[in-house]
Amino acid sequence: MSADFDVRYTSQLARLDLSEAEAAKFQEQLTHILGYVEKLKEVNVEGVNPTAHSSELCNVFRADAERDWFTTEQALANAPRQANGLFIVTKVLE
Amino acid sequence: MELHQLNISELQVLLRSREVTPVEAIQAIEGRITTTDTRVRGYLSRDTEKALREASTADVSKPLGGVPIAIKDVINVRGESCSAASKILKGYTAPYDATVIQRLRAAGAIPFGRLNMDEFAMGSSTENSAFQKTANPWDLNRIPGGSSGGSAAVVAADEAFGSLGSDTGGSIRQPAALCGCVGMKPSYGRVSRFGLIAFASSLDQIGPFTKNVRDSALLLNALCGKDPMDSTSLPLPAEDFSRELGRDIKGLRIGMPKEYFIDGIDPQVNAAVRAAIKQYESLGAEIVEVSLPHTDYAVAVYYIVATAEASANLARFDGVRYGHRTDNPQTLLDHYGKTRAEGFGEEVKRRIILGTYVLSSGYYDAYYLRAQKVRTLIQQDFEKAFQKVDAIICPTSPEVAFKIGERTNDPLKMYLADIFTIAANLAGICGISIPCGFAEKDGSRLPVGLQLLGKPLEESRVLQLAHAYEQSTPWHRERPRL
Numbered sequence: 001m002s003a004d005f006d007v008r009y010t011s012q013l014a015r016l017d018l019s020e021a022e023a024a025k026f027q028e029q030l031t032h033i034l035g036y037v038e039k040l041k042e043v044n045v046e047g048v049n050p051t052a053h054s055s056e057l058c059n060v061f062r063a064d065a066e067r068d069w070f071t072t073e074q075a076l077a078n079a080p081r082q083a084n085g086l087f088i089v090t091k092v093l094e
Numbered sequence: 095m096e097l098h099q100l101n102i103s104e105l106q107v108l109l110r111s112r113e114v115t116p117v118e119a120i121q122a123i124e125g126r127i128t129t130t131d132t133r134v135r136g137y138l139s140r141d142t143e144k145a146l147r148e149a150s151t152a153d154v155s156k157p158l159g160g161v162p163i164a165i166k167d168v169i170n171v172r173g174e175s176c177s178a179a180s181k182i183l184k185g186y187t188a189p190y191d192a193t194v195i196q197r198l199r200a201a202g203a204i205p206f207g208r209l210n211m212d213e214f215a216m217g218s219s220t221e222n223s224a225f226q227k228t229a230n231p232w233d234l235n236r237i238p239g240g241s242s243g244g245s246a247a248v249v250a251a252d253e254a255f256g257s258l259g260s261d262t263g264g265s266i267r268q269p270a271a272l273c274g275c276v277g278m279k280p281s282y283g284r285v286s287r288f289g290l291i292a293f294a295s296s297l298d299q300i301g302p303f304t305k306n307v308r309d310s311a312l313l314l315n316a317l318c319g320k321d322p323m324d325s326t327s328l329p330l331p332a333e334d335f336s337r338e339l340g341r342d343i344k345g346l347r348i349g350m351p352k353e354y355f356i357d358g359i360d361p362q363v364n365a366a367v368r369a370a371i372k373q374y375e376s377l378g379a380e381i382v383e384v385s386l387p388h389t390d391y392a393v394a395v396y397y398i399v400a401t402a403e404a405s406a407n408l409a410r411f412d413g414v415r416y417g418h419r420t421d422n423p424q425t426l427l428d429h430y431g432k433t434r435a436e437g438f439g440e441e442v443k444r445r446i447i448l449g450t451y452v453l454s455s456g457y458y459d460a461y462y463l464r465a466q467k468v469r470t471l472i473q474q475d476f477e478k479a480f481q482k483v484d485a486i487i488c489p490t491s492p493e494v495a496f497k498i499g500e501r502t503n504d505p506l507k508m509y510l511a512d513i514f515t516i517a518a519n520l521a522g523i524c525g526i527s528i529p530c531g532f533a534e535k536d537g538s539r540l541p542v543g544l545q546l547l548g549k550p551l552e553e554s555r556v557l558q559l560a561h562a563y564e565q566s567t568p569w570h571r572e573r574p575r576l
Contacts, residue, residue: 017431050466054522060325080419090429
């Protein structure tokens with residue numbers, strides 16, 4: 001299965017550009033790591049429920065009440081680009 | 095003895111009797127950092143003026159009144175930088191205090207200093223920091239462990255009385271072992287993760303580094319508790335984690351998992367841990383062999399689950415709301431792809447891609463879903479073992495600190511170094527690493543760590559056992575020469 005691993009395609013899904021050198025290196029290293037995790041196939045998991053989380057909490061709510069939090073200024077304080085109290089996003093539509 | 099050499103409990107006595115002021119405590123730490131941190135390189139930054147101002151009004155009657163605590167660079171402290179040792183967050187200033195910081199402040203402690211780490215807590219040696227390499231105080235040519243390498247190194251070097259780290263697969267316990275201090279990973283849900291930059295949300299837990307077990311309990315008292323801002327924090331009443339310290343351990347049952355005492359453990363580590371087990375027997379504990387049959391699969395499960403969660407968590411670094419943004423992107427895809435390529439380091443990229451792959455269409459069931467099922471079996475292994483024993487004993491790490499640069503080209507080998515710590519995160523149980531002796535390597539004397547794992551929410555039992563051993567052995571009093 002890990003023979004199917006395509007670092008270029010996966011890096012596109014991850015929105016992460018790779019250099020030629022990185023792509024070659026990761027292709028080899030991750031194929032090796034995926035080969036290692038193949039050992040999970042040995043385990044009989046028939047009828048076993050998956051664990052997403054070790055605690056049994058579910059449906060945790062808190063009051064949907066207004067409270068003090070960031071001002072617009074604080075929320076924008078770390079933005080690389082901003083104007084008029086808004087984040088500037090690179091153009092989505094041509 | 096000089097002030098910076100004290101542990102937290104000793105410092106508190108002097109603070110409360112007014113023999114020492116909180117300002118003097120900060121000055122002592124600042125002095126020590128100035129002398130030794132050019133070699134240890136555990137701190138990324140610190141705001142001494144701010145800490146001194148806070149110290150001048152500290153209330154020493156509070157549980158941690160006037161005690162400075164150093165913070166791993168993955169936990170937000172309002173007004174300070176918080177980069178997760180990544181270029182993508184260089185220049186980021188935290189706009190709020192993490193819940194653990196609010197809790198430390200409420201207990202009277204003073205957050206002081208930002209500690210180096212593997213970028214986004216991904217690594218076992220702190221060599222993945224984008225900014226600097228931290229040295230092991232016992233041998234400056236060796237790694238301090240990771241990912242909380244800075245947190246461990248500064249406590250071992252007496253550059254902090256205590257510190258906070260985070261543990262996703264051993265990132266508190268392994269560096270504590272390699273640097274010869276005490277590192278505690280609380281049970282999942284004990285400590286709020288709000289304000290901790292997320293790596294793998296179902297595994298991450300914040301915990302303390304200290305010079306002894308009692309201090310670990312004191313810090314846990316301040317850190318633990320339900321937080322409305324973290325839906326995974328458990329609604330439990332406050333408890334005193336020091337309540338069992340000093341109580342006789344006679345009759346307590348400690349399990350030795352047969353799968354953890356295997357070939358491949360450094361012989362000196364093996365000898366030190368076996369001597370510790372003998373010591374427990376002489377203290378009256380009963381040693382019982384237990385089995386954790388799915389141990390061999392833990393690393394594989396971990397590197398699927400943790401990378402999957404990381405690939406989702408790190409999607410937020412998009413160059414829009416905070417952090418690095420590439421110059422002059424042509425399109426939105428170009429903006430994302432280049433911003434993230436320029437901002438993330440190699441190990442982080444590797445894990446994002448692995449995590450993306452195991453979650454991708456066509457592979458989800460084979461990798462992620464299967465790993466989650468095996469995770470259930472690993473959790474059940476511990477449930478069964480804990481029906482027979484009060485705690486589990488094993489090495490924290492199969493080896494002592496290795497040399498800087500020795501492992502960087504073999505990620506799988508680096509991952510396998512975490513075999514004894516990873517399962518605790520998958521199962522959500524608590525664990526501690528305490529010093530249990532030394533190994534000689536190439537003329538260096540390097541600490542060995544002993545790990546005790548406890549049932550979920552039984553931190554106080556683990557601390558009791560750790561304390562009993564610690565007080566009957568000399569290891570926790572040893573300090574590196576710097």
